[in-house]
């Protein structure tokens with residue numbers, strides 16, 4: 001409840017661009033969100049997309065449904081599942097939509113970053129810092 005109120009308040013009081021810039025801020029993740037000139041063609045509007053390669057390359061997992069989901073739910077091409085595979089992320093959901101990313105360590109879910117869209121172009125991380133790179137295994141899509 002608090003989280004939802006907090007997000008709403010922030011959306012109203014801080015420019016969405018600033019929110020996007022701060023989302024992965026501090027020392028948690030060294031990489032700043034970047035707005036691609038255009039969204040990767042592999043990431044349709046209204047989707048959150050996880051990539052196995054940097055710069056939105058490799059295998060892609062597109063997520064649409066607003067839910068908190070463990071990536072063990074999704075089979076990875078060639079075997080296994082999508083846990084610990086993500087190396088870049090593109091959030092192409094509707095404007096103002098926030099996604100959160102987590103790494104599970106010893107049974108504890110650690111937040112490693114967020115991405116909030118601010119227009120229909122979307123926003124992404126073309127690379128991830130060492131705290132998130134190939135470590136994400138749980139996502140709050142929106």
Ligand SMILES: [Ca+2]
Nearest residue numbers: 103104135137
């Ligand atoms: Ca992990």
